[in-house]
Amino acid sequence: MRPVHGWRPATIVGTARETASANSIRLAVADWAGHVAGQHIDVRLTADDGYQATRSFSLSSAPGEAPQITVERLDDGEVSPYLVDIATDGDALEVRGPVGGYFVWQPGDDAPLLLVAGGSGIAPMRAIWRAARPHGTPVRLVYSARTADRVIFADELRSPDGPETTVHLTRERAAGFEYGRLRADQLSALLSSGGVREPRLLVYVCGPTAFVEDAARELTDAGLDADLLRTERFGVGGPK
Ligand SMILES: Cc1cc2nc3c(=O)[nH]c(=O)nc-3n(C[C@H](O)[C@H](O)[C@H](O)COP(=O)(O)OP(=O)(O)OC[C@H]3O[C@@H](n4cnc5c(N)ncnc54)[C@H](O)[C@@H]3O)c2cc1C
Structure with missing residues (x-):
């Protein structure tokens, strides 16, 4: 290009x-x-x-x-x-x-993907899951939003074409959603599948700076190799 x-x-x-x-x-x-x-x-x-x-x-x-x-x-x-x-x-x-040439996904990055998004940090994740889907790449999304009515792309996330998704709401409890901020143990569990550590998982984290820094630290503390982690900081706002 x-x-x-x-x-x-x-x-x-x-x-x-x-x-x-x-x-x-x-x-x-x-x-x-x-x-x-x-x-x-x-x-x-x-x-x-x-x-x-x-x-x-x-x-x-x-x-x-x-x-x-x-x-x-x-x-x-x-x-x-x-x-x-x-x-x-x-x-x-x-x-x-x-x-941008670092926080990107391209065909050939054929490892399974874990996308961790906070608030409007879902925006580039949509580009990634739509790009990866035709290549058969498994995509798991964990998305943190304040309330259910602030879940962006809600219809697409519910559709069979969307990624496997878990949404965490930080400001309200609602059926079908996890409640509370993403915890370190939850992020750590996402690095494994069926109790077995996924060695090739590529992890993307995007959203407000504090959200990204917390999630990135918790993922690397849980043993994620920094080479497999790609982050994008939006600088402002966030699902607190
Ligand atoms: C790489 C990248 C990608 C991004 N992608 C997206 C995206 O896809 N979607 C999206 O919604 N956003 C995205 N953003 C964020 C976006 O660029 C803007 O920062 C955001 O929309 C806020 O802009 P604004 O002009 O409305 O707010 P601003 O006027 O810039 O204010 C932002 C915040 O800073 C505070 N503030 C402003 N000036 C001061 C000051 N002097 N002192 C103290 N506080 C101050 C304001 O009160 C406000 O809370 C991205 C950012 C980056 C860096």
């Missing part, structure tokens, strides 16, 4: 409400040469007075699909409330990327 540098014009060509606080946005990007599952783009917005704001967003669509981002609103944030509540078809913005 040819790397493309610099800012390019993009247009919003579709939006989909995922939850009350999250929106998926499909983009038409000039000169888009495709992406690898797990990569992100930088998005630059320019106000009428020339003020610009730039933020990074993971691509939630699989390679071969139109570029899509999935944004969760931070109520006191600058950019995410616009992208979740105001952005609409035809809006113009600028895009740089796709970016």
Whole structure:
């Protein structure tokens, strides 16, 4: 894939409400040469007075699909409330990327996958499970969200095409969900299958920085080889 540098014009060509606080946005990007599952783009917005704001967003669509981002609103944030509540078809913005060569999945990475997501950290995981599925790669997802109505991609996760999924809710109890933050012993158990340690498991962890750091530490404390762990920190927010 040819790397493309610099800012390019993009247009919003579709939006989909995922939850009350999250929106998926499909983009038409000039000169888009495709992406690898797990990569992100930088998005630059320019106000009428020339003020610009730039933020990074993971691509939630699989390679071969139109570029899509999935944004969760931070109520006191600058950019995410616009992208979740105001952005609409035809809006113009600028895009740089796709970016990233480490937190990615590509055909040939044929080990079973464990995806550990917190909040909007589910976005690149969707790209990964959709990319890996046609290759027959086993994918297990553990997803931490605050409440049941904040579970992004809920329909896809319930469908037979979704990964094997466990959702942990940190702020409420609800039927069909685990309750509470992911514990070290639960993460440790995920590294084994039928009581036998899975030697080749590739583990991806993505979400707010504190979530990623806690999960990564607990996984490596449980014996996961750091070479088999790929992390992406979003820096903000989170399913506390
Ligand atoms: C690689 C990468 C991929 C990402 N992918 C996604 C994604 O797929 N989906 C997604 O929803 N997000 C993603 N993010 C996060 C995203 O880039 C934004 O950070 C997020 O949307 C918040 O932006 P904002 O402008 O709304 O908030 P901001 O205005 O940037 O504020 C963020 C938080 O910081 C606080 N804050 C702001 N300024 C200050 C200050 N001066 N002092 C103290 N606190 C302050 C705010 O109160 C708020 O809580 C990703 C981040 C990275 C790095």
